Amino acid sequence: MNEKKKNLINIYKSIDKALKKLIETNAKEYLEPFKDKPWYGIALEEYKSMSKSLLDMLGKQAELYGNLIDVKELFNKKKVIDEDNEDNEDDEDVEDTTDEILEYEDIINDDVQSVLEEIKEKIIEELEEFFEEDIEKELIFIAAEEAAKNIGIEFNFNKFNEFTRDYLKDKKIEWTKQVAETTEKRVKEILVKGYEKGLSSHDIAELLYHDGIFGYNRAETIARTEIIGSCNYTDYTMWHFDxxxxxxxxxxxxxPRTRESHATASGQVKKLDEPFIVGGEKLMYPLDSSLGASAKNIINCRCTMFYLTKEEYEKEMKSARR
Structure with missing residues (x-):
């Protein structure tokens, strides 16, 4: 092995080591409020594993979107627009620019849409597989076992599986589509932005590749939201068996990071099968999207909940009425 290759390997090893350390540090900081939860250790390990896996997956998707720029017809039509505009130099500059951008957006929607759809379907398929293997078959059930032990009941795998099957299926589809559609929208924005600036296809590809939607923050946001949401769900589900x-x-x-609507909701008391009302939306537990809660109420939420006996519930309600 030559010296140059050795140096490159060492550099990549150092980067990988630093990334693992960053993920571990952020995981501990983010999960700090859940240290007393029975599933804390499971969530911590899953956070680190899922963040790294998602980062690798998003990196591959970034390359696919970068290859989108090879759709030559798009840039050939761009040249036609440019030439047409040069023939009408007497028109107002602002009006020309606006029309030009709108025409370019139409080109993206018409000529690139099929490619975007193909890539989006691939992302949805990979994210669904990832969710099924990493979340549904691993984290959910392991966390449920710990939650069951915490309230002193025996974990019944078959009963739990029957209780959660349909919900998990719906949640998986909603989650993956949201990620893919948000990504597609951002890609279109970057294409138009690159055109406005007169960038080459190579430069636009670079913008796509280095954009934050494919980076560490994106991977960590997904990991945080899904892990905490799944663990809160296991608590909610297991409580039904007690x-x-x-x-x-x-x-x-x-x-300071807690959103106002969530701070306002803190202390809200409900019966087990009644939804919390948070920011005008219904959630059965923190990070629940099954009743239509929007992304602003879910993404990066660190709220949790505690169970109440009937006596504790009545005491809380009596106190609230005073």
Whole structure:
């Protein structure tokens, strides 16, 4: 092995080591409010594993979108637009630019849409597989076992599986489509932005490749949201198997990063099968999207909830009425 190759390997090893350290540090910081939860250790390991896996997956998707720039017809039509505009130099510059951008957006929608759809379908397929293997078959059930132990009941795999099957299926589809559609929208924005600036196809490809939607922050946001949401879901599900649990209480983590609507919801008390009302939306538990809660109520949420016996529930309700 020559010296240059050795140096490159060492550089990549150092980068990988630094990335693992960053993920671990961020995982511990982000999960700090959940240290008392029975599934904390499981969530911590899953956070690190999922962040790294998603980062690799998004990197591959970035390359696919970068290859999109090889659709030569798009840039050939761009040249035609440019030539047409040169023939009409007497028109107002602002009007020309606006029309030009609108024409270019039409080209993207018409000529690139089929390619975008193909890539989007591939992303959805890979994310669904990832969700099924990494979340549904691993994290959900392991966390449920720990949650069951915490409330002193025996974990029944078959009963739990029957209880969650349809919900998990719906959640998986909604989650993956949202990620893919957000990515597609951002890609279109970058294409138009690159055109406005007169960039070459290579430069636009670079913009796509280095954009934040394919980077570490994107991977970590997905990991955070899905892991905490899944663990909160296991708590909510397992509580149904304990006759002593009657209600639930929302709890936000506090601090400057907590969104106002979640801080307001902190302390809200509901019966177990009644939804919390947070920012005007219904959630059965923090990060729940099954009742139509929007992304602004879910992404990067660190709220949790506590169960209440009937006596504790009635005491909380009596206190709230004062």
């Amino acid at each position: 006759d002593n649990i009657y209600g639930k209480k929302w709890s936000s983590t506090g601090g």
